[in-house]
Amino acid sequence: MLDGLARPGRGRIVKNRLKVLRAERDWSQQDLAQRLEVSRQSVNAIETGRYDPSLPLAFRIAALFDMPIEAIFTPD
Amino acid sequence: MLDGLARPGRGRIVKNRLKVLRAERDWSQQDLAQRLEVSRQSVNAIETGRYDPSLPLAFRIAALFDMPIEAIFTPD
DNA sequence: ACTCAATGTCTAGGTTGCTTTACATTCTTG
């Protein structure tokens, strides 16, 4: 069987509630970054929608806030 | 304030139940790839644990199987 | 045995995720 074709543009940009969850706890982006063990710029980039987190990072975020991934991220 | 330090090695490798879910439906990797609009190699690589899907792709997988992400992927 | 679908793996190349460094802007508080 022939290998399948797949379109070039992968789906992207998942909305998230990070900024709100962070505000509820009065954490700075820096605070959150340290708890997630990523850089502050990564937190900022995710919050401002420049890119999506990896799946492992999404799991760390969900664990930190003790919520399912779907309660924080939505595929818009 | 100084920018924070972050460790080099990012967390990776999330276990998944793709192969089982696929078998339950009697889908080939190719079938699944088409439904997800990714290449067959991507499906195979994810199943064999060579890499994790992106968050957007994880959402597409969860939507396809009508399950929460956490029911398919676990951060080991 | 032959054929063909299915799977596993490899290469090469492009795009995204994440890092460090650095700088500008905004907001608060003295």
Add this chain to the structure above:
DNA sequence: CAAGAATGTAAAGCAACCTAGACATTGAGT
């Protein structure tokens, strides 16, 4: 206004995700 804290961005570089194409092996039919 001055000084710091928080935030937004940008560039360069490396690692991870994803692609198309190709090839080898395995298993199921016929």
